[in-house]
Amino acid sequence: MKKQNVSEAVIRRLPRYFRHLTELNQAGVVRISSSALGKSMGLTASQIRQDLSCFGEFGQQGYGYNINKLLHEIGNILGMQAGHTAVLLGAGTLGRALIENFDFEWSGFHLMAAFDVRPEMLNQTVAGVPVLHIDQLEGYLKEHPASVGILTVPKSVAGAMADRLAEAGVKGIWNFTNIELNPKNEDVFVENVHFSDSLQTLSYMISEDV
Amino acid sequence: MKKQNVSEAVIRRLPRYFRHLTELNQAGVVRISSSALGKSMGLTASQIRQDLSCFGEFGQQGYGYNINKLLHEIGNILGMQAGHTAVLLGAGTLGRALIENFDFEWSGFHLMAAFDVRPEMLNQTVAGVPVLHIDQLEGYLKEHPASVGILTVPKSVAGAMADRLAEAGVKGIWNFTNIELNPKNEDVFVENVHFSDSLQTLSYMISEDV
Numbered sequence: 001m002k003k004q005n006v007s008e009a010v011i012r013r014l015p016r017y018f019r020h021l022t023e024l025n026q027a028g029v030v031r032i033s034s035s036a037l038g039k040s041m042g043l044t045a046s047q048i049r050q051d052l053s054c055f056g057e058f059g060q061q062g063y064g065y066n067i068n069k070l071l072h073e074i075g076n077i078l079g080m081q082a083g084h085t086a087v088l089l090g091a092g093t094l095g096r097a098l099i100e101n102f103d104f105e106w107s108g109f110h111l112m113a114a115f116d117v118r119p120e121m122l123n124q125t126v127a128g129v130p131v132l133h134i135d136q137l138e139g140y141l142k143e144h145p146a147s148v149g150i151l152t153v154p155k156s157v158a159g160a161m162a163d164r165l166a167e168a169g170v171k172g173i174w175n176f177t178n179i180e181l182n183p184k185n186e187d188v189f190v191e192n193v194h195f196s197d198s199l200q201t202l203s204y205m206i207s208e209d210v
Numbered sequence: 211m212k213k214q215n216v217s218e219a220v221i222r223r224l225p226r227y228f229r230h231l232t233e234l235n236q237a238g239v240v241r242i243s244s245s246a247l248g249k250s251m252g253l254t255a256s257q258i259r260q261d262l263s264c265f266g267e268f269g270q271q272g273y274g275y276n277i278n279k280l281l282h283e284i285g286n287i288l289g290m291q292a293g294h295t296a297v298l299l300g301a302g303t304l305g306r307a308l309i310e311n312f313d314f315e316w317s318g319f320h321l322m323a324a325f326d327v328r329p330e331m332l333n334q335t336v337a338g339v340p341v342l343h344i345d346q347l348e349g350y351l352k353e354h355p356a357s358v359g360i361l362t363v364p365k366s367v368a369g370a371m372a373d374r375l376a377e378a379g380v381k382g383i384w385n386f387t388n389i390e391l392n393p394k395n396e397d398v399f400v401e402n403v404h405f406s407d408s409l410q411t412l413s414y415m416i417s418e419d420v
Contacts (some may be wrong), residue, residue: 011414013408019388041390078410091306096403100303107409140396148409148418171416177228181252191412193405195308197225199317199343199358199384200288202401204221205355206381207289 006054013051014078021071064123075188082095086174087146090129090153091116094176098152099126111181112144141168148172155179162190216264223261224288226251231281243274290318296384297356299371302364303325304386308362309336322326322354351378358382365389373398 006016020041024032035045040161052070059065086104088095093116104111105135114126115134122133131177132140141173149165151173165173165181175181177190183190230251234242242311243257262268262280265287270274285291297313298305301324313322314369332343342350359375361368361383368387375383376393385402387389393400 012407013413015404015410018406019406020390031414055396077414079413080410081418082413084413084416093303093310095304097307102405104409107406108413109409140358143325172370174412174414176235179357180230189412189415192407193403193408194225194229195403196229196314196317198401198403199314199319200225200228200290200380201222202358202399203289203292203294203382204224204287205399206294207292 010051010054013043014074015089017048017051018071018074018078021067021074025067025071029067031064031066034059037065054085075108078108082108083148084109084147085145086111086148086150087137087141087149087170088114088129088152089134089137089165090114090151091118091121091126092152095150095152098150098176099129109148112146112151113140116139137164138168141170146170150174150176151181152176162188220261220264224284225252227258227261228281228284228288228290229286231277235277235281239342240279241274241276247275285318288318292318292357294357294362295346295355296321296358297340297351297380298324298362299344299347299375300324300361301331301336303346304363305360305362306336308360309339310335310391314364319358321360322356322399323350327339347374351380356380360384360386361391362386372398 020037033045034048038045038048041048057072058073059069064101086109088099088111095114095116098141099111099114111129114129114131115137115199116131117134118124121131122172124131147170149164149170149172151161151162153161155177158179159177159181162173162175162181162183166185167187172191173181173183175190179195180195182194230247231261235356243255244258248255248258251258265283268280268283294363296319298309298321301309305324307327309321309324323337323339324339325347326332326341327344329409332340334341357380359380359382361375363371366385368385368389369391372383372385372393376395376398380398382401383393385400388404388406390402391400
């Protein structure tokens with residue numbers, strides 16, 4: 001199965017399936033029909049069957065999906081068993097919020113270290129993660145290759161930091177800086193969390209028809 | 211123009227247009243063709259013309275778009291001049307990161323107050339925003355109606371807090387709890403920022419073909 005044949009819309013629904021199935025699993029549900037899964041997610045049964053058929057054969061006609069098995073398979077498709085590693089750049093309030101609250105391991109990532117420039121941040125650990133000086137980035141990544149660099153730095157240095165990460169060999173950048181990044185190395189994937197896009201969409205939804 | 215006729219994909223591109231046009235505006239660009247705008251955003255010119263045509267007539271054949279005017283019009287469509295107000299529930303690390311770093315005013319929102327339960331958080335201000343006890347929520351909202359409630363509380367109380375916000379009359383919930391919310395009042399829009407969905411999508415993109 002080649003990835004380029006799967007639409008981005010389908011890919012972006014996979015983590016939602018993973019979340020829902022995890023919740024069902026935790027609630028003790030063992031097996032679910034595509035129509036029941038669809039109902040709980042606001043999708044049609046045929047949409048779900050169509051999405052999953054992009055990746056192979058799951059479930060049995062008339063028997064629904066074994067939740068444990070489907071979870072494992074979706075996790076596998078998402079690369080969650082691939083042993084991904086990450087470093088975080090910018091241990092400010094948002095960076096620390098991610099380090100302290102976000103469950104990287106649940107998503108299949110090991111967060112190895114954070115980097116900053118402010119002397120008061122350095123040589124300490126945040127929730128067990130060491131904070132190093134940004135000058136150490138390239139040396140550190142040579143010893144500890146990272147799959148992904150997380151950018152929670154100020155906008156003004158976002159582009160330069162993205163280039164350094166790409167240069168040092170990360171495969172992806174998780175970008176919280178609200179800047180569109182175009183790292184020089186075009187093989188690096190950039191995934192954006194644009195808070196303002198999300199809030200402005202909500203603004204649209206709650207505003208009167210114009 | 212009725213909103214229900216516009217697809218969600220188009221709506222979600224509007225904030226991206228707004229961001230790009232803001233950057234162009236700040237760089238001193240006055241007018242841009244749909245093909246140049248498209249190139250900078252990774253879209254085709256016809257896609258851009260089609261998106262914007264959902265909302266009326268913008269730009270002049272052969273003259274491109276006046277950036278200032280288009281910014282104003284997109285901002286208007288997004289409801290950014292509607293005087294939206296917000297309260298934030300959960301002044302933990304992530305809540306404080308939003309209060310301190312996120313530019314609510316730029317997105318057309320005034321963040322009025324934050325609410326928490328932890329005594330050490332109360333009766334202080336974070337970046338000028340007062341932190342009140344959650345017991346004061348309903349009384350506060352009666353005096354200061356909020357368009358939107360922002361949820362940065364623990365998962366375990368997310369559903370209950372969403373119901374209280376909906377009951378107290380908010381029109382939308384900006385949800386960071388990684389829980390799917392179904393507030394009892396179905397007129398309340400929920401906009402989710404699911405960090406794990408985003409990271410897992412990146413995980414997919416950087417993993418080898420399976």
